[in-house]
Amino acid sequence: MKIGFIGTGVMGKSIVLHLLKEHPVHIFTRTKQKAEELISHGAVWEDTPASLASECRLIFTMVGYSEDVQxxxxxxxxxxNAASEGTIxxxxxxxxxxxxxxxxxxxxxxxxxxxxxxxxxxDTGAKNGTLSIMTGGEEAVFEQILPVLELFGSNIVYHGEAGSGQHxxxxxxxxxxxxxxxxxEALTYAVKSGLDPEKxxxxxxxxxxGSWSLSHLAPRILKGDYEPGFYIHHFIKDLKIALEESKRMGLALPGLELALKSYEQAxxxxxSEKGTQALFKVYEDQM
Incomplete structure (x- = not known):
């Protein structure tokens, strides 16, 4: 199957590498230079999303913001403007x-x-092919593409009609x-009290x-590694969407509001261009 992929950033790049093991992949991203490694692995470059869509019947998109998706x-x-009828x-x-x-x-x-x-x-889940994938849309279409999703995801759940994956x-x-x-806050407390944070x-x-963040991101914090697995500016975007949706549904979620304020402080x-674990630097002046 000829697959199209638009957006080859931190996570998209690794996903494309997994797809290339089984399928020919055509790619587009705003800066071709950032896609050179994928091209060297056999990905086919397309100049526009439309040219990619004219070639592929299964297309993945992974871009930054809602306006980019639009x-x-x-x-x-x-x-x-270019995809054929029946394209997924x-x-x-x-x-x-x-x-x-x-x-x-x-x-x-x-x-x-x-x-x-x-x-x-x-980035770790993308590299290892173990992403959690949350889907919404037609169930029959989901079942059709599931074998492809399994190339880069290990926890893949269908949630219902369109929009369910985003919710x-x-x-x-x-x-x-x-x-x-x-x-x-836990690591800040540990350091301030004189404990060995590794222990x-x-x-x-x-x-x-125990949590994924504690097991995977806390060790990065202790090493001073704040490089992005997921950018802070993208996380702020996500939290704003969650808060907007919560208010639309009449929900008061103070934890969400506080998290957004904390990341805006970061x-x-x-x-902005660091990983979500860089929130720790907001607390550093207290230690």
Whole structure:
């Protein structure tokens, strides 16, 4: 199967490498230079999303923001202007549930199937092919593409109609936001009290406090490694979507609001391009 992939960033690059093991892959990203490694591995470069869509019947997109998703699909050189009837498009971007529903309906009018499928697991999950993939759309279409999703995901769940995958990802980000605050505060407390944070981590990561963030990101913090598995500026985008959706549903989620404020504080001190674990630097002046 000839597969198209748009957006070869931190996670997209690793996903494409997994896909290339089984399928020919055509790629597009805004900066061709960043895709040179994938091209050297056999990926075929396309100049626009439209040219890619004219070649492929299964297309994945993984871009930054909701407006980027909108442009990739509905812009002048977008997918919807060139994709053939029966094409399946899978948006891996975390974006607004309402946008997923809108794209589903627009695609349906053109005979194009849309699946919203945001992922979780960061750069490590993408490299290892163990991402969690949360999907919404037509179940029959999901079943059709499941073997391809299994090339880069190990926990793949169908949640329901269009937008369901994005709503599930919001739940995921709400948990991560508060959990990362807890991880950073726990390590700050450990250091301030004179403990060896490595030993503290060894104790608490295997108990009731255990979490993915504590096991995978806390060790990076202790090594001073703040490089992105997932960018802070993208996480702020996600938390804002979650808060917007929560308010729309009449929910008061103070933990989510506090997490957003904390990450916005990290952004103000120049950490936008760092990984979510760099939130720890907000606490450093207390130690």
């Amino acid at each position: 442009q990739v699909y509905s812009g002048e050189n977008g997918i919807f 498009c899978v948006d891996l971007t975390t974006s607004k549930p309402g946008l997923a529903i809108d794209l589903f309906e627009k695609g349906k009018d053109k005979g194009i199937h849309m699946i919203d499928a945001p992922v979780s697991g960061g 599930t990802k919001m739940s995921n980000q709400i948990v991560i936001g508060s959990t990362m605050m807890g991880v950073c 503290v981590l060894a104790s608490i990561s295997q108990g009731a406090a 952004q103000t001190i120049g950490l």
